[in-house]
Amino acid sequence: MWTVSTLSYAAQVSVTSYHHGNLRAALVETGLAMARESGPDGVALREVARRVGVSHNAAYRHFADREALLGEIAQVGMQRLTEAMHQRMAEVVPGLDAVARAQARLRAVGRAYVEFALAEPGLFRTAFSALAHASPVEPAGTAEEDQGPYALLNTVLDELVEAGHLAPERRPSADVTCWAGVHGIAVLHLDGPLAGAPEAEREATMVRFFDIVERGLGGGPGGGPG
Amino acid sequence: MWTVSTLSYAAQVSVTSYHHGNLRAALVETGLAMARESGPDGVALREVARRVGVSHNAAYRHFADREALLGEIAQVGMQRLTEAMHQRMAEVVPGLDAVARAQARLRAVGRAYVEFALAEPGLFRTAFSALAHASPVEPAGTAEEDQGPYALLNTVLDELVEAGHLAPERRPSADVTCWAGVHGIAVLHLDGPLAGAPEAEREATMVRFFDIVERGLGGGPGGGPG
């Protein structure tokens, strides 16, 4: 009955069998597409099943809930976000001194975060809608790569400390501050009062934000310049 | 049939008439209560009508859509948020010099924002869920009071400029940066990976955030302290 799409189902089996062979993956993939189109609310279990070419309820053999499927999709979304950040971070040209390089990499991950949110609004919203997944913030030292956006941010911030721009005693403040700021910019542009702002303005906002953060983080152990 | 609650329907009429007399207000009020309980998704048109004691569909005489009702509720939520910010801002003791006072007021509005989000998660989510309402960010000068959170923030930032702590050329950067940061902190604690963080940690995060922002905003026209 159902036509097998030409997409990348890892272990595609005979085309007209009763068993789909890879339903779970297919559901996630199709659900992902729907999430990209219309966000978490656009992912209807029945519609996903319909598109995959399987009856409603079939999904219940692989997911306890709609929530469970959505969680899986959210996880993929989070992964995509991480990849985007990683890529932008790696694109930073290497011909700079340590401080400039670390600063550029910090700006790169931040910019990637916002860019991703605006380029993939549905996926971004989905990733943050049902997060029974991600651990409630890993401790700030566990910074191996591809462990999530937070780990990536921490990596860059540690580089900034090493380079000598970020005073160590302000290091603990830095991660959540940066994250919150960038997330706030993303959300306000996505679902907030800044939605529809022209790109130039958004770009200016980003630059100014990073200027302030860099200024706020950098320098010696003393208080502010006042 | 429907029992009239003891709440504040502005123009309550005869108890057993065919016409409710104040349906619109009653719907908003009840919808608001449901939004507080379970966020925007918890506001079901039929259930609202049921609780008010009126048939489903009655709401359609007063709202074009579920979306329209939700928008009205969101507006009330925004108003509550503004009030909370206003109050915390007014509570700042007056016995300080101009700079300290302005800084304290900035921290107060920011803290109020986050506190409100965590104290009224459903309402906060609702306020930011369907915002076909609020104008896409008023220009940064239009800062009369009770015009919304953004106007309030601008007021405080202007005070900071007047007091001499915020360099005028960094003023345009300040509003969105502060807003985004505070909004990010709120959202990450509400729906993000920081959910469930203990209050002490959240408090520390807030303090650190404001330290960085203050440092980043303050001081002379020169670049960072590096």
Added chain:
DNA sequence: AACTCAGTGTTGACACTGTCCACATTCTCG
């Protein structure tokens, strides 16, 4: 080779939702 049985997919049902339609009642105004 036949049988069993767990895994997987299907059909049918239920309760719930938003929304449209036609109808009923009431209020207001001429």
Added chain:
DNA sequence: CGAGAATGTGGACAGTGTCAACACTGAGTT
């Protein structure tokens, strides 16, 4: 008083998530 505009009602339709009972298939055991 009577007409017409407001307002509330009931029924219907399509859509949703979820549960329970049934059907098919494939892998392993005897």
